[in-house]
Amino acid sequence: MRVSVPDTSHHDEKGKGYPMKVELEADKCVASGQCVVAAMEVFDQDDDGIAILLTEEVGDDRLGDVEEAVAVCPAAAIRLVRP
């Protein structure tokens, strides 16, 4: 089965000069802390371990770290979107 998914994005423009927005679904968070390990300027954890956003916007300098956090989050609770 070949699957095609609708293309509604513009990933080729991602991160070129303007900040990206970080979205966190806290109720999905499993408190692994992997995001803090990947991007400690952007994420922290509360006392129960649930992830907290320290900033909602990231520029090119931290984009790589946040992309890493998106990828390693074991709960798929983090997304990077264009504002």
Next chain:
Amino acid sequence: MRRIVVVGASAAGLATVETLRREGYDGTITLVGEETELPYDRPPLSKQLLAAEWEADRLALRTSADLAALDLDLRLGVAATGLEPGTRTVRLADGSEVPYDGMVVATGVRPRRLPGEGAHVLRTLGDALTLRERLSPGRRLVVVGAGFLGAEAAAVARRLGAEVTLLEPAAVPLAHAVGTAVGHLLARAHVDQGIDLRCGVTVTEVTEEGVRLAGGEVVEADEVLVAVGSLPNTEWLRGGGLALGDGVVCDEYCEAAPNVYAAGDVARWYNPLFGTSMRVEHRTNAAEQGMAAARNLLAAPAARRPFAPVPYFWSDQYDMKVQAYGFLRGHEEVAVVEGDLARRRFVVAYRRGDRVTGALAVGMPPRVLRRWRQAIATEADWRETVRTEARAVS
């Protein structure tokens, strides 16, 4: 490199293809998945999904727009059946052949089964939904195997009101993984919740009435869940020139053969941080290893980096969240280094040789455990790191 095939469309395969694009690779990516669903997350299957707290749509790892942006040649619902290293071609179950310049194997594992028909296993979304339909108050569920998966499913079933019997061959559940003291503590939680936990019990087969034990006794059940570990999906690679041995055997770069890498549950690679080869069936490792394999596949030989992670896993059991870092198997000593086992708020550290090689926490603030992760990552000396007053447990 113009054509990359990634076989396996779950967490490791997805992380691989995302990283390939993020690193700037703009050639063809074929992503092959045996299941028909778009990539979804498996840990909630034995947790929120089984408990009916979440529905299947919450398990999607990416939106269809995110996937579309990756510009994939996506082949779902079709298994890979063979590898031809001479022509560098992957054969698929629908008869098609996909040529590659580079390949990543991320075909995961499948549940080990027992003789006899009619038992549930818990690996796919379909498995979880089928079992969920059969769990209701008063139903008798026998879970074979008190590892993390079996224990989580038993906990959920009990909370849903099922009568649960948990059968475990070892004297103490999970002792080989987390040590006897922590194993006892997790076992006690089951008993406290009204689960009939029987250890030192070997199940020989699934029968119409339930399961038969080694001594001949039958434990009756309405439903049986077999959770006795898993087997790496490597059969399709036989004759493909790769070393297979409890997984796809890889070097420290996750490379199995020139331009062929493996990632996730199926990969057995040499982790230089621990000086041993390992195969890790944890969600976080799938993502990290997929990223590492993708980067090394694209990198010039001198720019490749060994994959030397500190493994991480978590497990939800009743009100306890268990979190662990490191490589706990084969540990030689366990010590309580923070908190108190009896209060179910603690960190225990694991020693192998003269190093801190693992840490496991229940009910502790995250910063505390992160310190121990750091100790593992920096190969901290046991005697310098673990205070002398720390209480040794078994």
